[in-house]
Amino acid sequence: MDLSFTQEELDFRDEVRAFLDEKLPKELSEKVRIGGELDKEDMDRWHAILNEKGWLATGWPTEFGGPGWSPVEKHIFEEECAKAHAPRIVPFGLAMLGPVLQTFGSKEQQDQILPRILDGSDWWCQGYSEPGAGSDLASLKTRAVRDGDDYVINGQKTWTTLGQYANKIFCLVRTKTDGKPQEGISFILVDLDTPGIEMRPIKLIEGGHEVNEVFFTDVRVPASNLVGEENQGWTIAKFLLTHERTNIAGVGFSMQGLTELKALARRVKRGGKPLIENPLFAARIAQMEVDLEAMKITNLRMLYTAQTQGAPGPETSILKIKGTVIRQTQNELARRALGPAAAPFPSEDMFGNAALAEPEDVHNAATYFNNRKLSIFGGSNEIQRNILSKAMLEL
């Protein structure tokens, strides 16, 4: 048993650090540090910098333009990015559609679409969920009916993250209504400029706009946009769910979050002393740190399994559950540390002379509320438990 990184891995970490130090624009890391909203330009800019270095598609094999990293190298990269306050890589094209096309797509699809993901020509969004189909995704109703060389799509998708920046959407659609629901689903690529598509914003609990609803009325899409075979969509969706699960615990974010939380608790005063000296509050931080310390190793153990035995198994659901709970606990403690000063709605006033907190703390309450999503999306924590009790515990 040896818990340390190899010399090569340590060298790699130094290389990542040097790169971030040199190439990550300060305006971007500052925005990320204070929890501000990144716009499309910000994200495109960071993607372009990573792409130039060949480090954008971290999970892709080299033949498609990825760096060919091992799971551990990917982990190191993600951890260092979180520490440096780099913007998150937008996952829809890079971490979701990319691997799908590499596994199920035609040669034409791979040649046409993958380079456009890398160079930022296309921004993809994910059209899975519907108002009536969340956890029970297989009950989705959006219909695609074959008509000559086209499919005609009618229905509605929702919760489409960052759809307002996208020009493309990959969708799960129903192509067969009889038989088992899972067997009548297809995976199709849609240009958002196609007539008949309307996107509407959804405002979230803390006031931000990051998700949308997408309505399809007689939308004509070439049949060649189908990925894989007709009615093979569920297999693809399941592939996506088990793929790309190494960063699911968000350990890098949590490690960074812990550092920031301690800094905040040293800054804030109660009873004339730094809050961190308050035994009740310090105990809350300490408990979370213990959980995080264990989580780091749980995460590495699962990375090791993935590295030595191929694809990760259902036990990665443990990472999702515990990882999201740790991050939500941190958000909760950061809000609690500020006390009443966390209450103002983030606005320009809160950064001026009347500011109640340092810029990095102004969004604490908003972040706490927004991150309630972590245990809901990507398969809710209840669904993860269902998976675990069935597939791992065989109950």
Add this chain to the structure above:
Amino acid sequence: MDFSLTEDRRMLSDSLTRFLADKYGFDHRKTVAYEAPFHDTDLWSEMCELGVLYALAPEDAGGFGGAGFDVTTVFEALGKGLCPAPVLGSLLASSLLTSAGADQAGLLDGSVRYAAAIGELDAPYDLDDIETTFEGGKLSGRKSVIYGGNDAEVFLVAAKSGDTLGVYEVKAADAQVTGYGLIDGGGAAELFMDGTPATEVIADARHALEHALDLGRLALCAEAVGLMDATNEILLDYLRTRKQFGVAIGKFQALQHRAVDLETEIEQARSITILAASRIGEDDQAKIVAMAKNLIGRAARLVSEEAIQMHGGIAMTWEAAVSHYAKRLVMIDAQLGDEDYQLEKVMAGYAA
């Protein structure tokens, strides 16, 4: 033993509840609570006509209530209706004026808006930490997150004169006030004073301030009970009607047990709020109110987080009423002393 409300309180509760349901419906609330002045000033006048503020003050101060159960009656209804009106600030100020034996006719009829400026950035909860000073008729210092301060005309400011904590009156027009909205709706303000003229209301106000804060804490507990009841109603309705995998999600035992846990915590919260209301004016008031606010802090966050989680994505949206109830429930903990602060007060008696 009698756990029922008196006839007068029941009538007040009914009329306020009906008023809020009719006039402060969710769509209206959602609009006004997040735009300056962060509540509806016309409805404020109508609420005052209903006698909401009079119910918070005792008869000898010009009101018709002022007991613990009067406070809980009003605030439970405000919570149920998710009302963003600045009643908490009025309650704190009214209690201070009652202690001072000062005239508060303008406060009670709603014609003059008061706010209590007690907390500071480094003194969010405890009076001992206050650093604002009063000297030679003038106040200096900064007061922070003054509930309802964004459109108050008069501030009652807690400040030290030498080693004595007093309460002083400042006109908003004489000071620098920065108002803003809160993440859970409603407004507050920062008050900046630098040699600002002020008049003495209470020279030695330690006891009066603690009493006002206890009433405020009790009010927040009752508000939270109202909020939790309303949230639970929305949640149970959703669990019964939202279908996934061909059944109502309330059929999943993974959710059923948690819904029962919420119900249990809400009943516990209701009980300790009733206990605290009954102890106002008694020797153990401070300790029991601290116990109540501690339990409420824990229960309210649990109800908030679980209501969101059991709804799924829909509760993450601005358009869903439950998200606004959830925000208010969580943010209540940071008002007038959080869970840990209250727990310390409960623990303080142990060593003796």
